Amino acid sequence: MPLKKVVTRTIYYGVIIFYVITIVYPIFLMTVTSLKPTREIFQNPYGFPETLYLNNYVELMVKANFGTYFINSILIVLISLLIIVMFSAPAAFVFARYSSRLNRFFYIYFLAGLVIPIRLGTISLLKMFVSMGLNDHIISLILINIAVGIPLGVFILTDFIKMIPRDLFDAARMDGCSEPGVFMRIVFPLLRPAIAALAIVIFIPIWNDFWFPLILIKSDSMKTIPLATALLFGQYNTNFGLVFAALSMASVPIVIFYLIFSKFFTKGLLQGAIKG
Amino acid sequence: METQPSTPKPKLFIVYFLLPALCIYTIFFFVPIIDSIRLSFYDANGLIVKEFVGWGNFKKLFTVYPFKERLINAFTNNIEFFLIVTFIQNFIGFLIAYLITRRMWGANTVRKISFLPTTLSVIVVGFLFSKLIFNPVFGVLDRILEAVGLEFLIHAWLGDPATALPVLAVVISWQFMGETILFYTAAIDNIPQEIVEAAKIDGANQLQMIRYIVVPYIMPVIMIVTIIIFIGDFTQFDIVYAMATSQGNPVYATDLFGSLFYRAAFTVPARGGWGIGMGAAVSTVMSLVVFIGLAGWMVFFKSKKKVDY
Amino acid sequence: MKRYFKNVVLFCTICFVSISMITIGGHALAGTTLTFTSWRTDDTDGMNRVLAIYNKANPGVTVKFTPVADTEYDAQLMSSLQTGTGADIIFLRSFSSGRAVYDGGFLHVLDKEITALKDFPSSAKKAWSTDDGKTYGVPIFGVTHGIYYHKDTFKKYNLKAPGTWDEFIKVCQTLKKNGEKVLAQGAMDEWTLYEVVYSGLGANFYGGEKSRQALMAGKMKLTDKPFVEAFKRIDDLQPFLPRGYQGLDYVSMQQMFSAGRAVMFIGGSWEIGLFRSLGVTDIGWFPPPVKNKGDQLSYCFHVDAGIGINKKTKNYPEAIKFLKWTATPEYAQLVMKEVPGFYAYTPGNFKLDDDLAKAMISAAQGADITIRTTWEKLSDQTPSGNSLMNEALIKMLTDKLTPEQAAAYVQKGLSWYKP
Structure with missing residues (x-):
């Protein structure tokens, strides 16, 4: 019985965690991408930015109205x-x-x-x-x-x-x-x-x-x-x-x-x- | 003399109370839908309606190349799109909803997070997925597949006519799954505990529980969710625009009623425009499909509900 | 109840007044603003530099460049014109698309006001003229098609820019053997296949301008051998396309090439500015390879863009003044400097600064000049030759059609065309 419980719990949390990752990761990716210079986006698309680059937002307000x-x-x-x-x-x-x-x-x-x-x-x-x-x-x-x-x-x-x-x-x-x-x-x-x-x-x-x-x-x-x-x-x-x-x-x-x-x-x- | 204060007689003020809402709703909602149907019987030059052509636009739409091909293509694509979205949203949505209604750690947070994508604009979601996830050069998906040793799955997701439409459907499902989960969790929460307990005493296992208690109980909600998906999908345009341009790339493989309508009504002929009259005809066919579909779903679920109860 | 409705009315008034004040305020501050729309989003910076000069010389008038993405431009333009809200000054595509705008009654006729038009070459002018000689667009520029490559990579494998098709294929094979990604070409944005690849590289095989004229005159069909051969040659390139090319869109193609992730890129002269701005330094260029050594080059030097004036503009005098300026050599020289790769039709001698731009124009010497295959006349009606070509090529490169079938597909769709 306890073993069965452990297994079902593991499956349960596995499914839920996988689901949460699929929901959160794309949104995370979008935000993180906006904090990288364009060149870095192509070299390092999926991780954290090397430095926090806020220029995109400045440009957005100034240039793009x-x-x-x-x-x-x-x-x-x-x-x-x-x-x-x-x-x-x-x-x-x-x-x-x-x-x-x-x-x-x-x-x-x-x-x-x-x-x-x-x-x-x-x-x-x-x-x-x-x-x-x-x-x-x-x-x-x-x-x-x-x-x-x-x-x-x-x-x-x-x-x-x-x-x-x-x-x-x-x-x-x-x-x-x-x-x-x-x-x-x-x-x-x-x-x-x-x-x-x-x-x-x-x-x-x-x-x-x-x-x-x-x-x-x-x-x-x-x-x-x-x-x-x-x-x-x-x-x-x-x-x-x-x-x-x-x-x-x-x-x-x-x-x-x-x-x-x-x-x-x-x-x-x-x-x-x-x-x- | 106030004899029956709780049910007062109708008075003139009712007119004032109803009129503003009624006017705006009629003028900017009801009349335009009817009027758009009327316009499909006219030949038009730009927005200037020229002459009455009777069924001419429809004859052209249903018999002449390429109008017929585009219409049939959009229609079958739309059905496929709808089926995939309905399946994913109902099936996975139900699964997740069922899991997070168990009393377990973190369930509330998951509920909150699951709705997050639904709050975003379809345009944002479409660009996000087409540029950062499915893009063949710098899309993350292919790299993740590579990293976990599933290289053979790497694919031109948005470029292959066979996979482009399902990919769009998956993205839309990703976005609106939250809505489905919200409805299902609320419905499952509402199942009276006595019924659940009684079933447990009778020794029902998880699957039997779902089959005989949960699904029948939340059937009305399944109907609502399916109708919402149906209406959304048969007027869907934003996701095609964002992920496959209004041309429904590749080669109209992702063309839906919404994008066909947009192109037909608002583009120059050299780029696939058919003029406002023909555009209105497409919109009328779209209306017809939506109305018939709505009626059909209602009848289908009504009868189903009766059987199950 | 009375108070309630009073409040409603008051509230609505406040809202509407404040909205209109915001918008009116915006206009009042700017003086006369001429909006200038285009599909050339990549050129925003260059065009802004050009327009800054005009704005400075003409106080009180501000010309504002507001481009729309290429793929959505026509839909946006048409719906804005139909609703009477279009930009004052409008980029027009040549022939059918531009003509549709004129036929919709949305454009001013320009001959009387802009006298400089009569000195423009007729081959360019006819792209924005009716058969009875009314001109509704000032020809602004033409563009050429060819192949960009990374010089460094060519050097690394000891390769030279190929002159004939066989040499070209050999270069491709060498690169592929060495594990390089050969062509940064995709099939997602279908227009690149037809407008750049087929029209650009195919012209050498289908017989250039002569065959295009014969096609319009009904003397040749797309199913004739030369046109089919052009389809076949394009199909030959399939092994050299990158993985996932079916889903590779135009922007990603450009990025892929400029990031050095592919060695060659079949493109147009309009991309020079983009590659320069992305800081790519080792780019070379060669014209479309010919069939046999010594053949005359059939060069797709496409009449691309003209500009016209919205009939509903509220600032006609300012707009016509601006258009007159665009017909001057001054403007032509400015644009060619700031936005390299665009070649003016304005009569005069111009200086080109950019090496690539120079190479492209010098290829035109002694060449048989032509334009995109089904652009003129064959795209006047639905289904248009342009969309048919797009569809056929994408189907061919995704192995749904053979080259022969692709040609037949277009020809069948063009059955409405009567010479």
């Missing part, structure tokens, strides 16, 4: 998130409180947005933004992100509001609160954890979106981090140190964000999908 792209990406994420919450919370309130046939229909209509990929509407979106004069502007990306985010927002928040005890609403109503008042004073403050979960789940796809920036954004001042990274790869393709600094820079904020919030994160993602 990465600061602007950062600001753009952050603006897009923040504005999209705020509007998604502002628009989907009231809608979720209605869905949670009133179940008329029409409301159920709208609810399903929103839910369709959870499974249908927006990329199928690319050509029409492009045409629309061109005629509105909004293409090549981050506003177009924000609008798309909002449209994609609203279904998830409505879904997660509706679920959450349904869990709020009815007594709370009743008490507020007794005190002479109107329905919108109930929403503003009772529901909205309670929504904080749900909003946090929503924000965390939506943050990643918005930050990482590549397709729509590639189609819509052309001028340098409007580029987002993933688009700039991809184009940089073509532009400085012989300067490996620089491009891997760019890749690392594109990943760092999101990895830090994830590590800080990973607890909420798990909750949010599960709520978003499992109950569907």
